[in-house]
Amino acid sequence: VDGPVRQRSLWQHNLALVLRHVSAATPTSRAEVAAATGLTRATVSSLVEDLLRAGLVTEVEPAPRTGAGRPATGLVLSAAGPAGLGLEINVDFLAAAVVDLTGAVRHHVVRRVDQRDRAPERVLADVARMAAEAVGSADLRVAAGSADLRVAAARLAVPGLVDGDGLVRAAPNLGWRDLDVVGPLLAAADWPDLPVTVDNEANLGALGELAAFRQPAASSSASFLYISGEVGIGAGLVLDGALFRGAHGWSGEIGHVTVSPDGPVCRCGARGCLERYAGQEAIMRAAGIACDPALSADMAVARIAELARSSDPAVLDALSDAGTALGIAAAGVVNLLDVDTVVLGGSFAALATWLGSPVERELRERVLTAGWSPIEVRASALGAAATVIGAAGSVVHDLRAAPATWVSTLR
Amino acid sequence: VDGPVRQRSLWQHNLALVLRHVSAATPTSRAEVAAATGLTRATVSSLVEDLLRAGLVTEVEPAPRTGAGRPATGLVLSAAGPAGLGLEINVDFLAAAVVDLTGAVRHHVVRRVDQRDRAPERVLADVARMAAEAVGSADLRVAAGSADLRVAAARLAVPGLVDGDGLVRAAPNLGWRDLDVVGPLLAAADWPDLPVTVDNEANLGALGELAAFRQPAASSSASFLYISGEVGIGAGLVLDGALFRGAHGWSGEIGHVTVSPDGPVCRCGARGCLERYAGQEAIMRAAGIACDPALSADMAVARIAELARSSDPAVLDALSDAGTALGIAAAGVVNLLDVDTVVLGGSFAALATWLGSPVERELRERVLTAGWSPIEVRASALGAAATVIGAAGSVVHDLRAAPATWVSTLR
Numbered sequence: 001v002d003g004p005v006r007q008r009s010l011w012q013h014n015l016a017l018v019l020r021h022v023s024a025a026t027p028t029s030r031a032e033v034a035a036a037t038g039l040t041r042a043t044v045s046s047l048v049e050d051l052l053r054a055g056l057v058t059e060v061e062p063a064p065r066t067g068a069g070r071p072a073t074g075l076v077l078s079a080a081g082p083a084g085l086g087l088e089i090n091v092d093f094l095a096a097a098v099v100d101l102t103g104a105v106r107h108h109v110v111r112r113v114d115q116r117d118r119a120p121e122r123v124l125a126d127v128a129r130m131a132a133e134a135v136g137s138a139d140l141r142v143a144a145g146s147a148d149l150r151v152a153a154a155r156l157a158v159p160g161l162v163d164g165d166g167l168v169r170a171a172p173n174l175g176w177r178d179l180d181v182v183g184p185l186l187a188a189a190d191w192p193d194l195p196v197t198v199d200n201e202a203n204l205g206a207l208g209e210l211a212a213f214r215q216p217a218a219s220s221s222a223s224f225l226y227i228s229g230e231v232g233i234g235a236g237l238v239l240d241g242a243l244f245r246g247a248h249g250w251s252g253e254i255g256h257v258t259v260s261p262d263g264p265v266c267r268c269g270a271r272g273c274l275e276r277y278a279g280q281e282a283i284m285r286a287a288g289i290a291c292d293p294a295l296s297a298d299m300a301v302a303r304i305a306e307l308a309r310s311s312d313p314a315v316l317d318a319l320s321d322a323g324t325a326l327g328i329a330a331a332g333v334v335n336l337l338d339v340d341t342v343v344l345g346g347s348f349a350a351l352a353t354w355l356g357s358p359v360e361r362e363l364r365e366r367v368l369t370a371g372w373s374p375i376e377v378r379a380s381a382l383g384a385a386a387t388v389i390g391a392a393g394s395v396v397h398d399l400r401a402a403p404a405t406w407v408s409t410l411r
Numbered sequence: 412v413d414g415p416v417r418q419r420s421l422w423q424h425n426l427a428l429v430l431r432h433v434s435a436a437t438p439t440s441r442a443e444v445a446a447a448t449g450l451t452r453a454t455v456s457s458l459v460e461d462l463l464r465a466g467l468v469t470e471v472e473p474a475p476r477t478g479a480g481r482p483a484t485g486l487v488l489s490a491a492g493p494a495g496l497g498l499e500i501n502v503d504f505l506a507a508a509v510v511d512l513t514g515a516v517r518h519h520v521v522r523r524v525d526q527r528d529r530a531p532e533r534v535l536a537d538v539a540r541m542a543a544e545a546v547g548s549a550d551l552r553v554a555a556g557s558a559d560l561r562v563a564a565a566r567l568a569v570p571g572l573v574d575g576d577g578l579v580r581a582a583p584n585l586g587w588r589d590l591d592v593v594g595p596l597l598a599a600a601d602w603p604d605l606p607v608t609v610d611n612e613a614n615l616g617a618l619g620e621l622a623a624f625r626q627p628a629a630s631s632s633a634s635f636l637y638i639s640g641e642v643g644i645g646a647g648l649v650l651d652g653a654l655f656r657g658a659h660g661w662s663g664e665i666g667h668v669t670v671s672p673d674g675p676v677c678r679c680g681a682r683g684c685l686e687r688y689a690g691q692e693a694i695m696r697a698a699g700i701a702c703d704p705a706l707s708a709d710m711a712v713a714r715i716a717e718l719a720r721s722s723d724p725a726v727l728d729a730l731s732d733a734g735t736a737l738g739i740a741a742a743g744v745v746n747l748l749d750v751d752t753v754v755l756g757g758s759f760a761a762l763a764t765w766l767g768s769p770v771e772r773e774l775r776e777r778v779l780t781a782g783w784s785p786i787e788v789r790a791s792a793l794g795a796a797a798t799v800i801g802a803a804g805s806v807v808h809d810l811r812a813a814p815a816t817w818v819s820t821l822r
Contacts, residue, residue, distance in 0.1 A: 161780060169783060223658050235747065239655065246749020247634050248784060253746040256779045258739050260672055270777045328669050332743050335664040336646065338657020366681045368667045369572060372580060373659060 011047075012404040014039060018047045019056060019077075019403050027060050027074025048075065054407040055081045055150075056101060056399075077102045082152035082406055084395025085134055085194075087127050088388040089158050090201060091115060091173045091231040092296045094123070095385075096130040098137070099392035100149060101400070103211060107137045108385065112296050115174060121184055123174075127156070128189035135191075152399055152406060153195040155391040156181065157204045159230060161250050166198040169250075172267060173231045199394075201387045202228040202252050203243055205345050205380070206236020208390025210243075211397065212381040224341035225333050226380070227254060227326065228387070229348035231297055233275050239337070255279065257329045277325030280347060286318035298384065301347040308354050319354040326355060327362025334367045334375055345380035346387075352379035422458075423815040425450060429458045430467060430488075430814050438471050438485025459486065465818040466492045466561075467512060467810075488513045493563035493817055495806025496545055496605075498538050499799040500569050500592075501612060502526060502584045502642040503707045505534070506796075507541040509548070510803035511560060512811070514622060518548045519796065523707050526585060532595055534585075538567070539599035546602075563810055563817060564606040566802040567592065568615045570641060572661050577609040580661075583678060584642045610805075612798045613639040613663050614654055616756050616791070617647020619801025621654075622808065623792040635752035636744050637791070638665060638737065639798070640759035642708055644686050650748070666690065668740045688736030691758060697729035709795065712758040719765050730765040737766060738773025745778045745786055756791035757798075763790035 014037075021033045028036075034044045051057040058078040081101040088095040092114045098107040109130060115123050135151050158181065160171025168179045182196050206226035222241035228234045233255035237244040245251050255275040256268050263272025276282055280300060284291055287304065295303070307315040330342050342359065344352045356377050363375045380386050399406055425448075432444045445455045462468040469489040492512040499506040503525045509518040520541060526534050546562050569592065571582025579590045593607050617637035633652035639645045644666035648655040656662055666686040667679050674683025687693055691711060695702055698715065706714070718726040741753050753770065755763045767788050774786045791797050810817055 169780075237747065239650075244650065244748070247751045248749055248780070250780045251747060251749040253749075253779045256746050256777070257743040258670075258777055261670065261735075261739050268779050273777075324672075328672055329743075332668040332740075333747060335667050336648065336662060336744060336747075337655070338659055338662040338664075340658045366667070366669055366684075368664045368679050369580075369659070369661045 012402070014043065015047050015050060015404050015407065016400075016402060018044060019051060019400060022051070022057055022075050023077055023400060026076045028076075029072035029074060031072055033075070050407050051403065054403070056403055056406070057081075079104065080149060082399055083149045084392040084399070085131060085151045085154040086204070086388045086390070086392030086395070087131055087154060087156040088201065088204075088391060089115065089123060089127060089156065089174070090387075091159060093298070094126055094130060095388040096127075096134040097385075097388045097392045098134050098149070098151065099389060099396050101396055103393065103396065105389055105392075106149065107134050108389070109134065110385075110388075112298070114296065120174075120176060120179055120181070121188075124181060124184045125188045128185055131185075131189055151194065153197070153395045155204065155395050156185065156196060156198045157201040157387045157391045158198060159201045159232060159234070161253075162198050162200050164249050166196075168198065199391070200234060200236075200249075200252065201230070202226065202234030202236045202345075203245070204236070204390040204394060205234075205387040206238050206252075206343075206390070207243055207394045207397070208382050208386035208388075209236075209343055209345060209380050210238050210241070211390065211393040212386070223337075223339045224343055225254075225330060225337075225339050226343045226345050226386075227330065227348060228346035229278070229280065229344070229351075230346045231280050233279055235333075237333075237337070237339075239339070254329055254333070257332065259325045259328050274325055274329045278322040283318050283322050286321060287312075287315040289315075297347065301350050305350055305353075308351070316354065319351060320358050323355040323358030324362060327359040328366065330359060331363050331366035334363060338369070339375075340373060341376045341378070343378060343380050345382075346384055349379040349383040349386075423813070425454065426458050426461060426815050426818065427811075427813060429455060430462060430811060433462070433468055433486050434488055434811060437487045439487075440483035440485060442483055444486070461818050462814065465814070467814055467817070468492075490515065491560060493810055494560045495803040495810070496542060496562045496565040497615070497799045497801070497803030497806070498542055498565060498567040499612065499615075499802060500526065500534060500538060500567065500585070501798075502570060504709070505537055505541060506799040507538075507545040508796075508799045508803045509545050509560070509562065510800060510807050512807055514804065514807065516800055516803075517560065518545050519800065520545065521796075521799075523709070525707060531585075531587060531590055531592070532599075535592060535595045536599045539596055539601075542596075542600055562605065564608070564806045566615065566806050567596065567607060567609045568612040568798045568802045569609055570612045570643060570645070572664075573609050573611050575660050577607075579609065610802070611645060611647075611660075611663065612641070613637065613645030613647045613756075614656070615647070615799075615801040615805060616797040617649050617754075617801070618654055618805045618808070619793050619797035619799075620647075620754055620756060620791050621649050621652070622801065622804040623797070634748075634750045635754055636665075636741060636748075636750050637754045637756050637797075638741065638759060639757035640689070640691065640755070640762070641757045642691050644690055646744075648744075648748070648750075650750070665740055665744070668743065670736045670739050685736055685740045689733040694729050694733050697732060698723075698726040700726075708758065712761050716761055716764075719762070727765065730762060731769050734766040734769030735773055738770040739777065741770060742774050742777035745774060749780070751784060752787045752789070754789060754791050756793075757795055760790040760794040760797075 030044050034041045060074040079100050079102050083100045086097040093112045095110045161169040166182045205228045223239050226236040235252040235254035256273045258272050260272040264276045266273035266276050360377050364370050441455050445452045471485040490511050490513050494511045497508040504523045506521045511517050572580040577593045616639045637647040646663040646665035667684045669683050670685050671683040675687045677684035677687050771788050775781050
């Protein structure tokens with residue numbers, strides 16, 4: 001109950017409702033949408049007209065019909081409609097992706113360069129260049145004669161704490177503090193009108209996972225803990241199908257949850273944080289692998305996986321200990337939030353073969369309700385790409401949930 | 412976007428909207444409600460008529476007005492309208508409370524009897540008797556000549572895991588497992604028509620705290636962690652003003668969050684659970700106070716507080732260690748959920764003087780964002796009464812949020 005329901009909000013509500021029905025069943029017809037929503041055929045026709053004009057929906061040839069009557073024109077989401085641009089700055093790579101309105105990934109580029117000793121402006125200039133390439137990419141040409149995909153908005157993922165207004169409070173592994181990233185990015189990118197928002201990488205990874213999860217119309221509960229292993233460890237909490245951000249947008253700092261109160265001192269100053277047991281450097285150190293600065297994080301992960309596959313005992317022990325620590329932290333989350341799925345994302349996805357069983361064991365032992373309802377542990381479906389695809393996909397998700405803004409701007 | 416907005420749902424929506432405005436500003440007038448909501452005066456008059464007829468709203472004499480024009484009749488929530496009945500079964504007491512539509516506590520009775528060795532049917536028969544007393548209580552007579560308060564629904568608090576359909580999965584401190592409590596309660600109580608729901612005691616305590624918190628129109632964020640100390644330890648998570656229940660309704664099991672992975676074995680089978688450090692029996696044991704079976708839990712708490720006030724060193728140490736463990740568990744929650752308030756409830760409210768500083772210290776040291784935004788730690792406003800008052804108040808809250816059901820049944 002937030003305000004009276006009046007004409008404009010009725011239109012917004014019903015526009016989103018019709019678009020949701022078109023998304024769910026493809027192709028569908030105006031008559032089917034009217035039957036499914038309970039709206040009149042005239043109202044549905046008028047709303048479909050708005051969606052067609054704004055390029056969100058497109059008409060397809062009707063399938064030949066054996067029964068009586070003229071077959072109805074089909075309606076589908078437009079693959080040439082407004083798209084989402086995802087951008088990612090991580091500790092040792094940059095990435096860009098475009099996801100179209102149907103949820104298809106139309107462009108995905110990763111550039112592996114260590115960002116740790118670079119000035120933020122140079123990093124952001126590189127991101128702006130990748131964004132321009134993505135927007136101008138040939139992948140986005142839909143078909144001869146039709147218009148190109150148009151990017152509606154961009155979302156940038158950063159490995160750190162992000163405020164509601166897009167200020168990066170702290171990205172410790174990049175050495176960033178209190179940094180405005182939107183201004184310099186827009187300046188470098190030369191598209192002052194594109195709406196750009198910034199979010200934490202684990203949050204967007206969780207959204208990527210949520211979308212991948214939903215594509216096959218999976219009816220499973222959409223509450224899960226997504227744990228993202230990069231140089232640091234973050235989490236995204238999806239509760240009842242939506243990302244939970246917390247009072248300031250700082251939720252998901254699972255890397256600094258206490259695993260053992262008297263454990264080793266963490267970068268953050270506290271003792272016994274999860275990062276000290278399951279962070280990439282902690283695993284490398286425990287496995288006796290020298291931290292080679294020339295080795296990028298994903299190459300380091302590939303190296304760990306290779307040694308584990310060849311049954312290197314030190315590496316297997318290191319992964320078992322990391323998995324135990326992950327499981328203790330995850331059990332706390334499940335005891336508190338009663339989520340029934342734990343997703344291992346980021347670099348943990350590539351190590352899930354070895355991390356999975358100790359995580360499952362700790363959950364079984366430490367979650368009070370594990371006996372009634374088992375907790376599923378699985379690797380992220382998108383692996384390390386979840387974040388940038390989630391960033392692009394979350395733009396599309398917002399557009400589909402509230403199409404009125406986009407439709408209005410074109411009127 | 413869950414369905415089309417049509418006549419009936421418009422009426423439901425606007426009925427709740429008008430009631431919300433009457434609740435917020437007392438007394439208000441039809442004209443003020445129309446101005447504040449944007450609804451027409453005719454619509455507001457018709458909705459107010461529905462609310463008056465159903466007894467949710469009542470008219471009061473207008474205040475004498477100095478300006479021009481006839482003063483408008485005032486509208487207020489009816490203290491004689493439908494009320495909520497709260498019931499509580501705890502390890503060593505039973506309680507009942509009635510909260511009227513305005514949020515006022517009209518009846519509150521606590522009966523201290525250890526329930527541990529009693530058959531569930533006898534416990535439920537006692538609860539039914541207390542409920543009958545509450546419903547028939549003289550406190551509920553509003554004024555000579557007016558109708559008595561009518562209880563619209565009851566909610567029962569239980570110290571354990573409760574399923575969505577009201578089955579108590581496990582209340583370990585009572586020794587209950589897979590027990591239907593609604594059926595026997597209704598049978599014993601002889602009001603087959605009264606809707607009864609069951610919930611976890613910490614959840615309802617958190618709702619009680621939320622209501623108490625809101626009464627003075629506090630604008631503070633309504634996200635907090637409510638930790639309830641009884642014989643066991645539970646938590647209620649209020650996120651964005653609503654209780655978060657989890658996938659099966661089993662959220663809030665903070666008593667079984669790991670504080671130290673190799674710590675002592677808990678009743679649940681796991682090692683190092685919070686209950687083993689900060690549960691009532693753990694505090695008594697650490698303080699060297701013999702567990703006297705004749706000593707009820709709240710008498711035991713009073714004893715601990717008395718010894719702490721007289722600076723008994725063993726008791727002060729025990730409370731400091733319990734507070735440290737509570738702080739470690741709470742820091743994990745804040746790192747994950749970015750809530751900015753921790754409320755010490757149940758018996759912890761009476762011990763907050765000693766538990767507060769170690770909890771604050773651990774939060775300061777272990778929460779990554781503590782430097783940017785301090786976390787408030789405070790004792791529950793309602794103390795041990797939070798649960799039963801929260802149970803009754805949550806019935807009223809539901810009624811006020813969706814008055815259409817109540818109004819329709821009277822039509």
